[in-house]
Amino acid sequence: MRVCVIGTGYVGLVTGVCLAHVGHDVVCIDVNEEKVKLMQSGQSPIFEPGLSDLMKSSMATGHLQFSTNLQAGVEHGEILFIAVGTPALPTGESDTRYVEAVAKGIGSHLNGGYKVIVNKSTVPIGSGDWVRMIVMDGVTERQAVPVPAGGVPETTHPEVIADFDVVSNPEFLREGSAVYDTFNPDRIVLGSNSPRAIAMMKELYTPIVERRFAEDTTAGAVPVVVTDLSSAEMVKYASNAFLATKISFINEVANICDRVGADVTQVAQGIGLDSRIGKKFLQAGIGWGGSCFPKDVSALIHTADDYGYEAQLLKAAVDVNNRQRQITLEKLQQVLKILKGKTVGLLGLTFKPDTDDMRDAPSLILIEQLNRLGAKVKAYDPIVSQSGLRHGLTGVIVESDASHLADSCDALVLVTDWQQFKELDYAAMGQRMNSPIMIDGRNFLDREAMVRAGFQYMGIGR
Numbered sequence: 001m002r003v004c005v006i007g008t009g010y011v012g013l014v015t016g017v018c019l020a021h022v023g024h025d026v027v028c029i030d031v032n033e034e035k036v037k038l039m040q041s042g043q044s045p046i047f048e049p050g051l052s053d054l055m056k057s058s059m060a061t062g063h064l065q066f067s068t069n070l071q072a073g074v075e076h077g078e079i080l081f082i083a084v085g086t087p088a089l090p091t092g093e094s095d096t097r098y099v100e101a102v103a104k105g106i107g108s109h110l111n112g113g114y115k116v117i118v119n120k121s122t123v124p125i126g127s128g129d130w131v132r133m134i135v136m137d138g139v140t141e142r143q144a145v146p147v148p149a150g151g152v153p154e155t156t157h158p159e160v161i162a163d164f165d166v167v168s169n170p171e172f173l174r175e176g177s178a179v180y181d182t183f184n185p186d187r188i189v190l191g192s193n194s195p196r197a198i199a200m201m202k203e204l205y206t207p208i209v210e211r212r213f214a215e216d217t218t219a220g221a222v223p224v225v226v227t228d229l230s231s232a233e234m235v236k237y238a239s240n241a242f243l244a245t246k247i248s249f250i251n252e253v254a255n256i257c258d259r260v261g262a263d264v265t266q267v268a269q270g271i272g273l274d275s276r277i278g279k280k281f282l283q284a285g286i287g288w289g290g291s292c293f294p295k296d297v298s299a300l301i302h303t304a305d306d307y308g309y310e311a312q313l314l315k316a317a318v319d320v321n322n323r324q325r326q327i328t329l330e331k332l333q334q335v336l337k338i339l340k341g342k343t344v345g346l347l348g349l350t351f352k353p354d355t356d357d358m359r360d361a362p363s364l365i366l367i368e369q370l371n372r373l374g375a376k377v378k379a380y381d382p383i384v385s386q387s388g389l390r391h392g393l394t395g396v397i398v399e400s401d402a403s404h405l406a407d408s409c410d411a412l413v414l415v416t417d418w419q420q421f422k423e424l425d426y427a428a429m430g431q432r433m434n435s436p437i438m439i440d441g442r443n444f445l446d447r448e449a450m451v452r453a454g455f456q457y458m459g460i461g462r
């Protein structure tokens with residue numbers, strides 16, 4: 001099928017590349033010219049395991065193209081994905097101005113021929129109808145533009161030009177395993193009142209539903225959940241709010257463990273084996289961050305507020321998460337007493353491993369707070385240390401390798417659980433430090449091994 005993906009960030013680019021890989025003809029559009037040039041040269045602007053290779057092979061087969069030309073993209077696609085960012089405003093609500101710009105742009109380029117407009121961006125509940133309205137605004141605004149002298153007037157009625165349906169198709173991929181998640185989804189959610197649009201979306205996803213590109217091609221078909229527009233939008237928010245709350249729950253338990261002398265990693269194992277609870281998202285630590293959980297939880301709280309409902313549980317999940325950042329700092333103060341004049345080394349900067357995404361990363365808050373308390377901050381991150389991202393950071397010296405990070409540090413804090421951090425020579429690193437102290441913000445390292453390496457080790461809730 002002919003597909004246009006508008007917005008080539010973590011979601012749009014992965015979606016475009018994977019749909020091209022399964023055989024669709026995909027044009028990816030972005031307003032960022034530099035990014036588009038990079039992608040046209042076969043390079044991915046983001047780090048995501050497996051993405052670059054798939055991108056190159058799909059470009060070679062002619063199934064994948066990149067452009068800044070929205071009109072060409074709209075003309076090309078039978079299915080038009082909106083995959084631009086919806087960051088949080090200071091009030092907590094979603095900033096939908098990029099979605100609005102795209103919807104209007106699509107409207108201004110519609111020219112007859114049925115289209116399915118798909119909201120893949122995470123948008124506030126009720127946005128499906130709003131997108132339809134904005135697309136129609138784009139159609140009518142274009143019609144209002146006078147035809148230049150000698151030009152051919154576009155006389156088609158707006159209803160004929162604007163033959164489209166809107167579908168909400170929330171995205172559940174995890175950064176760091178986005179390609180894997182796209183080919184191995186737990187479910188596909190399609191929200192629309194149009195049977196025609198749903199049928200086209202099902203056809204689009206058939207290779208994925210039938211697991212032709214999955215790790216286990218013999219597993220049963222991927223469940224497709226068809227809902228109305230608002231319910232699909234709510235599925236996305238409710239999923240992220242649930243996962244964030246689950247993490248805040250185990251962090252709350254960890255803080256109680258700390259006080260009563262229990263080990264939260266053992267507790268999590270004990271409760272996680274209960275099939276009603278499950279093991280995932282029960283790792284206590286420095287708290288959740290990233291580009292989705294914080295903004296999606298606050299957007300849901302804000303929506304509830306708009307409708308006169310106070311989302312108390314979600315507000316508590318946010319409070320616990322904010323307090324969790326503080327706990328790492330308190331642990332440092334407990335062992336180092338005064339932080340002024342001390343040097344703290346951070347292992348990891350990205351909000352989670354296997355990504356280069358720094359949005360709402362816990363490391364940023366830690367850096368800010370340590371700076372405020374007069375500490376010098378150094379950091380090493382397998383991706384950030386080797387990329388241009390390091391130059392955008394303030395208040396932290398980004399080292400090029402982990403062993404140098406340890407030089408003259410008074411303590412290390414493990415912030416991101418990169419697999420590489422399990423393999424470091426901690427005994428040698430400890431010798432380069434003023435005092436070999438490790439605050440393990442992810443309960444990721446082997447406590448006994450760290451003690452054997454000469455470290456004073458503190459985890460979260462253990």
Ligand SMILES: NC(=O)c1ccc[n+]([C@@H]2O[C@H](COP(=O)([O-])OP(=O)(O)OC[C@H]3O[C@@H](n4cnc5c(N)ncnc54)[C@H](O)[C@@H]3O)[C@@H](O)[C@H]2O)c1
Nearest residue numbers: 007008009010011030031032083084085086098121122171
């Ligand atoms: N990142 C994730 O893990 C994830 C997971 C699920 C859902 N989501 C949701 O998906 C959406 C996209 O997230 P992301 O992380 O991919 O965003 P992103 O910020 O990484 O990428 C957005 C892209 O859209 C482009 N863009 C902005 N305005 C444009 C316009 N008018 N026309 C064309 N391109 C435009 C930007 O240049 C950028 O490349 C968000 O709503 C997000 O909440 C993200």
